[in-house]
Amino acid sequence: MPVLVVAVMVALAIITAGPSETVTVLPSADGHVGTVVVQRGETKQVLHQAYATSNSGQAEVTVISAGAVQSTYGKALHALPAAPATFLLYFVTGTDELTDESKLELDKVLSAMRTRPLPDVLVIGHTDTVGDPDNNDRLSAQRAETVKGFLVGVGIPAERIRTAGRGERELLVPTGDDVDEPRNRRVEINVR
Amino acid sequence: MRATLAVVLFSFSAAALAADAGEIKVVQGSAHIERGTARLPVKVGMPVQEADRVVTGADGTVGITFADNSLLSIGPSSSFAIDRYVFDSTTHAGKFDSTLSKGTLAVVSGKMVKQSPDAMRVHTPSAIMGVRGTDFVVKVTDH
Numbered sequence: 593m594p595v596l597v598v599a600v601m602v603a604l605a606i607i608t609a610g611p612s613e614t615v616t617v618l619p620s621a622d623g624h625v626g627t628v629v630v631q632r633g634e635t636k637q638v639l640h641q642a643y644a645t646s647n648s649g650q651a652e653v654t655v656i657s658a659g660a661v662q663s664t665y666g667k668a669l670h671a672l673p674a675a676p677a678t679f680l681l682y683f684v685t686g687t688d689e690l691t692d693e694s695k696l697e698l699d700k701v702l703s704a705m706r707t708r709p710l711p712d713v714l715v716i717g718h719t720d721t722v723g724d725p726d727n728n729d730r731l732s733a734q735r736a737e738t739v740k741g742f743l744v745g746v747g748i749p750a751e752r753i754r755t756a757g758r759g760e761r762e763l764l765v766p767t768g769d770d771v772d773e774p775r776n777r778r779v780e781i782n783v784r
Numbered sequence: 785m786r787a788t789l790a791v792v793l794f795s796f797s798a799a800a801l802a803a804d805a806g807e808i809k810v811v812q813g814s815a816h817i818e819r820g821t822a823r824l825p826v827k828v829g830m831p832v833q834e835a836d837r838v839v840t841g842a843d844g845t846v847g848i849t850f851a852d853n854s855l856l857s858i859g860p861s862s863s864f865a866i867d868r869y870v871f872d873s874t875t876h877a878g879k880f881d882s883t884l885s886k887g888t889l890a891v892v893s894g895k896m897v898k899q900s901p902d903a904m905r906v907h908t909p910s911a912i913m914g915v916r917g918t919d920f921v922v923k924v925t926d927h
Contacts, residue, residue: 611886611910612910615911615913624918632910667845668845672892673849784807
């Protein structure tokens with residue numbers, strides 16, 4: 593057997609021995625395509641277009657079809673959890689009473705919860721800068737608890753809902769002290 | 785009084801947000817988690833931690849939502865380990881290293897990658913994937 597053929601066979605054996613991997617970048621739900629940098633020893637491949645694929649043992653980046661992705665990864669992709677959803681609800685000044693608009697928004701929060709088999713919910717209360725900071729800590733915690741109470745009332749298990757009060761520390765709209773700003777009187781609800 | 789309340793609020797949020805790396809959201813077929821010497825059946829709602837290994841059977845798939853909103857799912861006949869998971873819910877800084885030893889993995893990156901582009905890396909036996917805010921899939925084949 594010629595030496596060259598033996599050398600090629602040895603090289604192939606080295607390349608194909610052990611595990612190999614393939615990586616494909618996908619467009620996200622909103623169409624955005626980010627970047628994956630694949631590092632193998634000293635070589636680096638940058639994937640930054642939809643369906644760009646890096647295979648171990650191949651110097652070139654290839655592009656595969658959406659159908660090929662489905663046939664290899666369909667089961668894994670099907671098991672991806674629902675994307676976390678965030679909602680903002682607003683309050684009447686100085687109170688833990690929701691504005692009329694935000695009462696309607698609660699329906700959207702509930703439907704996000706119903707599409708998840710076991711949702712976990714984080715409710716974070718905030719205030720504007722009217723009043724003193726200690727009172728606002730209490731008011732923000734009260735707002736979060738009020739929303740939690742509502743969610744428990746419609747059947748979400750209490751142990752799946754965590755609450756926190758951030759007072760006037762995290763203003764959505766930056767203002768000076770003692771400014772009545774409706775957009776800062778809010779709770780943020782994260783449903784996952 | 786103000787200092788006391790601030791401490792209470794801080795410790796509450798730290799305890800509430802930093803406890804686990806993530807939570808199992810989807811399970812189909814056979815799957816278990818290796819945690820130390822324990823072998824735990826995977827259930828929806830179960831927390832996952834740093835150093836856990838998720839192993840799926842030929843019919844098994846598992847979906848996990850992490851604290852930073854990264855979503856990962858593991859296909860059939862796969863073995864996936866969480867090597868390191870750190871996430872600060874206030875600054876969104878973090879580190880997420882994981883390894884797919886075999887099988888298939890789908891990833892939707894979360895908040896920590898937006899904060900610092902090199903925060904998340906997926907390892908395979910012969911490569912390291914650095915993630916810059918994207919969805920991607922990985923397959924490791926054993927020869």
